[in-house]
Amino acid sequence: MKEPIIKVTNLSHRYNAQWAIKDINFEFQEKGIYGLLGANGAGKSTLMNIICGVLNQSEGDVFINGINLREQPVVAKKHIGFLPQQPPLQLELTIKEYLQYCAGLRLMPENTIKAAVEEVMEKCQISHFAGRIIKNLSGGYQQRVGIAQSIIHKPDFIVLDEPTNGLDPNQILEVRSLIKDIATERTVLLSTHILQEVQALCDDIWMINEGQIIFSGSLDEFDNYIMPSTFTATLLASPPEAELLNIPGIQAVEIIGHTKYRLQFDNDKEIIEKFIKICVDKDWRLMEVALEKGSLNTVFAELSKKKVQSN
């Protein structure tokens, strides 16, 4: 059977007495973009640094294409590309010089470097600036160079730590489009604290909080993970609030217009059906009823709360 591109088993790390990440397990089999979402201090950079072989874990293992990263770091790292939060750019070099230097660091054979640099500049659309000194480039172009250094050795697994941080809206769109493009051929793990980033880019999400994975699944699953607990209803007969509160399962009522109400319910899955029947029986002239789905932001906050409550 094919080995997963990356497999992490029982991974834990502590800097001192406090665990920064604890007992993390996951594996990716497919190409695509996987989002690692978490607030500041959740443990993203620690996890990324370990996965890329920059930091040695306290416990557990990382396998890249079946190769144990701790036991065979040089072989394993040939399969990994890494763009840390602070791109490791040499600001005084030109793009071409810098990428040649990176190819050397990656131990690429001398006779392959020239073509690899040309190819990666083409891919990242920076060929026209090949001779330009990096410090004179815009933030968006510097980030393209950062991405170029991460794929120059053609790794099949790429880790991008907050890749659009500090960019303006146009630059964000351009860098996202480049990430999507490179992910067609590779597996990309992208860390971010920005919900819109995972919405725009990722196929699957891992959410990390206080060093532990508290959710993994598709974007839709993430969005639906927290069941809705409110619905709105338009009732042209404008019944009094007290009558609505009398409906079994309804916990609170908010009046949000002359005829519009927001009703909070317990975990009764048939509440809408029951509510519609009552409206018809009482002739409240129901015009509209709609479940309110939690936004990604709400889900994020709820998941963090759930984790705290379960501890």
Ligand SMILES: Nc1ncnc2c1ncn2[C@@H]1O[C@H](COP(=O)(O)OP(=O)(O)OP(=O)(O)O)[C@@H](O)[C@H]1O
């Ligand atoms: N070198 C270090 N020494 C001691 N503690 C550290 C060190 N680096 C990180 N930590 C702690 O480990 C925990 C996880 O930090 P980490 O940087 O991995 O989180 P993060 O999700 O990447 O946050 P950010 O987005 O702010 O970088 C935090 O409590 C942090 O204070």
